[in-house]
Amino acid sequence: xxxxxxxxxxxxxxxxxxxxxxxxxxxxxxxxxxxxxxxxxxxxxxxxxxxxxxxxxxxxxxxxxxxxxxxxxxxxxxxxxxxxxxxxxxxxxxxxxxxxxxxxxxxxxxxxxxxxxxxxxxxxxxxxxxxxxxxxxxxxxxxxxxxxxxxxxxxxxxxxxxxx
Amino acid sequence: xxxxxxxxxxxxxxxxxxxxxxxxxxxxxxxxxxxxxxxxxxxxxxxxxxxxxxxxxxxxxxxxxxxxxxxx
Numbered sequence: 001x002x003x004x005x006x007x008x009x010x011x012x013x014x015x016x017x018x019x020x021x022x023x024x025x026x027x028x029x030x031x032x033x034x035x036x037x038x039x040x041x042x043x044x045x046x047x048x049x050x051x052x053x054x055x056x057x058x059x060x061x062x063x064x065x066x067x068x069x070x071x072x073x074x075x076x077x078x079x080x081x082x083x084x085x086x087x088x089x090x091x092x093x094x095x096x097x098x099x100x101x102x103x104x105x106x107x108x109x110x111x112x113x114x115x116x117x118x119x120x121x122x123x124x125x126x127x128x129x130x131x132x133x134x135x136x137x138x139x140x141x142x143x144x145x146x147x148x149x150x151x152x153x154x155x156x157x158x159x160x161x162x163x164x
Numbered sequence: 165x166x167x168x169x170x171x172x173x174x175x176x177x178x179x180x181x182x183x184x185x186x187x188x189x190x191x192x193x194x195x196x197x198x199x200x201x202x203x204x205x206x207x208x209x210x211x212x213x214x215x216x217x218x219x220x221x222x223x224x225x226x227x228x229x230x231x232x233x234x235x236x
Contacts, residue, residue: 061196090190119190127189 025123026131030139035086038118041094042111045084049135052162054085054155056130057119060100061091065128068146072130073106075155083159084109090119090127134162 026032032055035044045051056072058065069087076085089097089112097112113119122131125144132141132155141158143151187195198204 057190059190059193061193092193096193116190120188124189127192129189 025125026121026139028139028142032131032133032137032139033118033121035118038113038121039115040088040111040118041114043109044111045086045109048084048086048133048137051081051135052079052083052159053133053137054083054130054159055122055133056085056087056128057090057113057122057124058087058128059090060096062127064146066100066104067148068128068130068151069104069106069108071146071152071155072108074152075159076106076108078156079159079163082163086111088113088118090116132158132162 032053035048054072054075056068058068072085072087075083085108087106087108087110089110091097091100091112094112094114097110101110122129128143128146130143131139132143134140140162141154143154145151194200203209
């Protein structure tokens with residue numbers, strides 16, 4: 001095999017590797033796809049249009065998720081109808097989610113991405129990850145992980161800025 | 165033409181035989197399980213450490229004090 005062929009081989013392998021590892025994550029500025037098309041288990045709110053929506057991806061095995069739940073619950077109660085906190089569970093087993101919710105009761109809208117289709121589109125980099133959407137369904141803010149009071153303050157500042 | 169076919173075949177083979185798996189953050193349920201934690205059984209870890217440094221005479225390598233005699 002000559003040098004030229006080796007180079008071509010290296011380039012082809014690199015390109016193929018890039019293609020197979022490319023990720024299409026949901027980012028700020030993107031519009032969230034229609035949730036109805038993802039066969040989420042649980043009842044979605046009738047209409048999200050015009051409302052600020054916090055889409056929070058969480059799992060029962062994720063400790064920061066458990067810490068974030070009281071804060072998300074507080075936000076839902078604080079802002080009422082103007083904000084919808086949509087907690088999207090990505091557990092493989094529904095029983096794990098149920099056990100978690102029994103331990104951490106909340107008044108949020110909880111749905112389960114049983115087939116992990118929505119999460120595969122959103123591609124959250126961490127657990128939990130939350131996307132704050134404006135009234136048009138566009139991602140305006142993104143939170144990777146949950147960092148206690150700092151994240152809580154950021155949520156409030158961001159929601160208030162969207163409500164103005 | 166032969167070279168191109170070879171390149172394609174080699175690339176496909178290389179990709180298919182790779183043993184690496186990219187575990188997404190939402191797929192870490194099993195990895196996050198309590199049984200996957202190295203420190204889930206402190207007594208068991210202490211015993212294993214004791215056996216290990218007694219056998220290897222390499223005490224301290226993993227933060228364990230002692231001279232490697234197995235007597236402490």
